[in-house]
Amino acid sequence: MTYLEAAIKEASRLCPVASGLLRESEEDVTVDNIKFRKGTSILINTYAYNRSEDVFGPTANEFRPERWAEKNTPTTSFKQGYGLRSCFGRRYALLTLNVPSKSLMSSDFVQKMMSIS
Secondary structure (H helix, E strand, O other), rough: OOOHHHHHHHHHHHHOOOOEEEEEEEOOEOOEEEEEEOOOOEEEEEHHHHHHHHHHHOOOOOHHHHHHOOOOOOOOOOOOHHHHHHHHHHHHHHHHHHHHHHHOOOOOOHHHHHOOO
16 A cells, blocks of 8 residues: 555545444344344444544544554544445545546656655
8 A cells, every 4th residue: 555545545534524324233233232123223423433542542533644554453444334335436536536646746746846845
């Protein structure tokens, strides 16, 4: 993963497109001693999850793209859903961020500006 890809992933972790995911329990389940019956609507607060120190450590509220290169970082954040019901436009959105950003970063203008500073 390039640093640019990690920066995009980190930015979308801190500022998710959707602040919550609504799911319906497919079976009776218990999570942290809370029982959910089949058919119960469950709202996952993606903003809170993505900033949880229990999940992302003491730097959960900091912009640290390098966290995605660390071995103990969760493989996902709930920025665009997860699994079968994840956002179907996720890959397109990442492409529309990655391709222009990489083109811009490799342009002569940006290279000259970076060498000035």
